[in-house]
Amino acid sequence: MDLDLRQLRYFVTLAEELHFGRAAAKLFITQPALSKQIRKLEDHVGSPLLERDSRHVALTARGHQVLADAREMIALATRIRRGSNDSDVVRIAHIFELQTSRTVADAFTAAHPSVRIVERSLDSIRQLEALLARRLDVAILRVTQAMTAQHPTGWRFRRLRLEPMFLVGRPADPPRPQASLYERPVEVFADGPESGLYNAHGEYLTTFERQTDLSLHWLGNPGTFGHCLAALKRATEPAHVLEFESYALKYAAAGIPIHRPLEVQPYYPWSIAWRDEPPAEPVANFLEIAEQTAHDRHWRLPSSRLASPWLPPEPKQ
Structure with a gap:
């Protein structure tokens, strides 16, 4: 038997x-x-x-x-x-310096200091590939319709956070709470559809571009916040950069004004994913801490009432 x-x-x-x-x-x-x-x-x-x-x-x-x-x-x-030797290890990945995965990792370490976190840097698509290949235990990523179509079984996911996107101005711009998406060119630090490096972030931006009738200026992906900040400071023409809150707050700390979009408020949907099997105890604890963190920080609720929320189509589980 x-x-x-x-x-x-x-x-x-x-x-x-x-x-x-x-x-x-x-x-x-x-x-x-x-x-x-x-x-x-x-x-x-x-x-x-x-x-x-x-x-x-x-x-x-x-x-x-x-x-x-x-x-x-x-x-x-x-x-x-x-x-x-690996029974008290959780393997995760971060997407550049965005904060969602790091915030959960910090909360998990505080609650379970004896469990070691092994961290890598992978974008959303590569995180899913690594999860299914058992190189990661948990993925914190953006799930797309293409991912669920290509990998319909073997994993599960649920929404973890709606991260608001901000418009980042130029260093000399005056502060103001909101700015129009259409008053200046909108730039994005991302690889466009023809770059060969197009990813889940780029697909999100393309969907937003089409549904808002914008024409985004694709700047490529410098990776770290420091490179993005240096590129923004070198810019000479007026424009706004559409950025994650994780980076926008860093720009604000560097003295650069940030604004909520006036017409609609885009949110970037982060999900947490795991293999479709009973998780080992450290992984189950990590999932529980992620759930509690999302609840405590109100991550799943729109954070602004200034404009209607915008989200891309929901992927099917």
């Missing part, structure tokens, strides 16, 4: 919680999906593992036996797959 490790992990979590709703939330799956997998496991072992009614869930005698064996099998599989 071949046992499914995923079903065993589901069963262990349910046995620890003794509540289908809480176990499903901890596993980041739906309650019906959890029930279905538990029923399959019971069919495999040939006897009920749980006693359940509308008020409580309890292990049967056979359930207690399977629970002990399941824990041993999962521990062995984890050691084989990851190596005993």
Whole structure:
């Protein structure tokens, strides 16, 4: 009889919680999906593992036996797959100096100081590729419709943050809370569709460009904030740079005015993604910290009432 490790992990979590709703939330799956997998496991072992009614869930005698064996099998599989020295590691990636992933990583380290975070720098598309190839444990990225079409299975994601975009002026511009998207050329530090380096950020900008009837000026991607700041200071013609809040606040700290867009407020949708399997404990804890951080910081809510929010089409899970 071949046992499914995923079903065993589901069963262990349910046995620890003794509540289908809480176990499903901890596993980041739906309650019906959890029930279905538990029923399959019971069919495999040939006897009920749980006693359940509308008020409580309890292990049967056979359930207690399977629970002990399941824990041993999962521990062995984890050691084989990851190596005993990597059991307290979470592998993530950052996209340049944007703050969403770093904010979550800081919160996770504060809550779980014994777990080591291994960090890389990858754009959204490469993060997904690394996640599916098991080179990352968690991805914080922009999910596109092309990603879900190309990789319809093997991973899950959920919205983590709506990061507002700002218009960054020139150093000599006067401060003001808002500026029109149409009063000056709008520049973007990004690689355009014909560059060969076009990515999820570029696709977001192209969609925004088409839906707002703008004609963006693509400046290429210098990468770090320092390079972007130097390029902006070298500029001589009036223009606005459309930037993430992560960078816009740094421009403001350097004395350069930033403005909310007047006509619509664009938001960049960040998601957190993980493989479609029961996560190891450090990864599950990272997902929980990310959820709590998003809740505490109101990341999923529009941060401005000055203009109507703009978002690209939602990808299908």
